[in-house]
Amino acid sequence: MQVNYPGSGQIAIMIWFALSVLVEIVSGIMLWFWLRRQGVKLSYLMVKMPGNMEAAYVKWCRSQGRAPNKKVLVFRAVSLINAIIAGILFIVLVATR
Numbered sequence: 001m002q003v004n005y006p007g008s009g010q011i012a013i014m015i016w017f018a019l020s021v022l023v024e025i026v027s028g029i030m031l032w033f034w035l036r037r038q039g040v041k042l043s044y045l046m047v048k049m050p051g052n053m054e055a056a057y058v059k060w061c062r063s064q065g066r067a068p069n070k071k072v073l074v075f076r077a078v079s080l081i082n083a084i085i086a087g088i089l090f091i092v093l094v095a096t097r
Helices: 008-037 044-048 052-063 070-095
Strands: none
Touching (some): 008 052, 044 052, 052 070
Protein backbone atom coordinates (compact mmCIF):
# COMPACT_ATOMS: atom_id res chain seq x y z
CA MET A 1 0.00 0.00 0.00
CA GLN A 2 1.44 3.33 -1.09
CA VAL A 3 1.11 6.43 1.08
CA ASN A 4 0.91 9.79 -0.69
CA TYR A 5 2.48 12.47 1.44
CA PRO A 6 1.66 16.10 0.66
CA GLY A 7 4.17 17.98 -1.46
CA SER A 8 5.76 21.26 -0.47
CA GLY A 9 3.17 23.22 -2.48
CA GLN A 10 0.33 21.49 -0.66
CA ILE A 11 1.99 22.14 2.70
CA ALA A 12 2.37 25.81 1.79
CA ILE A 13 -1.34 26.01 0.90
CA MET A 14 -2.27 24.29 4.18
CA ILE A 15 -0.19 26.80 6.15
CA TRP A 16 -1.61 29.73 4.15
CA PHE A 17 -5.16 28.52 4.78
CA ALA A 18 -4.57 28.02 8.50
CA LEU A 19 -2.93 31.43 8.92
CA SER A 20 -5.57 33.26 6.90
CA VAL A 21 -8.35 31.74 9.00
CA LEU A 22 -6.42 32.58 12.18
CA VAL A 23 -5.96 36.22 11.09
CA GLU A 24 -9.67 36.54 10.28
CA ILE A 25 -10.71 35.06 13.63
CA VAL A 26 -8.26 37.07 15.74
CA SER A 27 -9.03 40.37 14.00
CA GLY A 28 -12.76 39.70 14.40
CA ILE A 29 -12.36 39.00 18.11
CA MET A 30 -10.27 42.14 18.57
CA LEU A 31 -12.87 44.30 16.78
CA TRP A 32 -15.68 42.68 18.76
CA PHE A 33 -13.96 43.39 22.10
CA TRP A 34 -13.19 46.96 21.05
CA LEU A 35 -16.81 47.56 20.01
CA ARG A 36 -18.04 46.11 23.30
CA ARG A 37 -15.72 48.45 25.23
CA GLN A 38 -17.21 51.36 23.30
CA GLY A 39 -20.69 50.30 24.41
CA VAL A 40 -21.90 48.90 21.08
CA LYS A 41 -24.43 46.13 21.57
CA LEU A 42 -23.99 43.21 19.19
CA SER A 43 -25.98 40.01 19.24
CA TYR A 44 -24.09 36.73 18.94
CA LEU A 45 -25.68 35.90 15.59
CA MET A 46 -24.83 39.31 14.17
CA VAL A 47 -21.15 38.84 14.99
CA LYS A 48 -20.98 35.67 12.90
CA MET A 49 -22.21 37.32 9.68
CA PRO A 50 -19.44 38.92 7.58
CA GLY A 51 -19.75 42.69 7.45
CA ASN A 52 -22.04 43.17 10.44
CA MET A 53 -19.32 44.17 12.89
CA GLU A 54 -17.85 46.50 10.32
CA ALA A 55 -21.27 48.09 9.78
CA ALA A 56 -21.66 48.47 13.56
CA TYR A 57 -18.21 50.09 13.67
CA VAL A 58 -19.14 52.59 10.93
CA LYS A 59 -22.47 53.34 12.66
CA TRP A 60 -20.70 53.91 15.99
CA CYS A 61 -18.13 56.21 14.36
CA ARG A 62 -20.87 58.30 12.76
CA SER A 63 -22.76 58.54 16.05
CA GLN A 64 -19.58 59.90 17.63
CA GLY A 65 -19.09 62.43 14.83
CA ARG A 66 -15.93 60.67 13.64
CA ALA A 67 -14.94 59.22 10.31
CA PRO A 68 -14.32 55.46 10.43
CA ASN A 69 -10.72 54.37 10.05
CA LYS A 70 -10.56 53.05 6.50
CA LYS A 71 -7.50 50.94 7.33
CA VAL A 72 -9.60 48.81 9.67
CA LEU A 73 -12.31 48.28 7.07
CA VAL A 74 -9.84 47.54 4.26
CA PHE A 75 -7.88 45.11 6.46
CA ARG A 76 -11.03 43.22 7.42
CA ALA A 77 -12.19 43.01 3.78
CA VAL A 78 -8.78 41.91 2.48
CA SER A 79 -8.38 39.30 5.23
CA LEU A 80 -11.82 37.86 4.43
CA ILE A 81 -11.04 37.70 0.70
CA ASN A 82 -7.67 36.12 1.52
CA ALA A 83 -9.34 33.44 3.66
CA ILE A 84 -11.87 32.68 0.91
CA ILE A 85 -9.16 32.32 -1.76
CA ALA A 86 -7.01 30.17 0.53
CA GLY A 87 -10.04 28.01 1.34
CA ILE A 88 -10.86 27.46 -2.32
CA LEU A 89 -7.27 26.53 -3.13
CA PHE A 90 -7.13 24.25 -0.10
CA ILE A 91 -10.24 22.40 -1.23
CA VAL A 92 -9.17 22.15 -4.86
CA LEU A 93 -5.47 21.34 -4.44
CA VAL A 94 -5.19 19.60 -1.07
CA ALA A 95 -8.44 18.15 0.24
CA THR A 96 -9.48 16.45 -2.99
CA ARG A 97 -6.27 14.42 -3.29
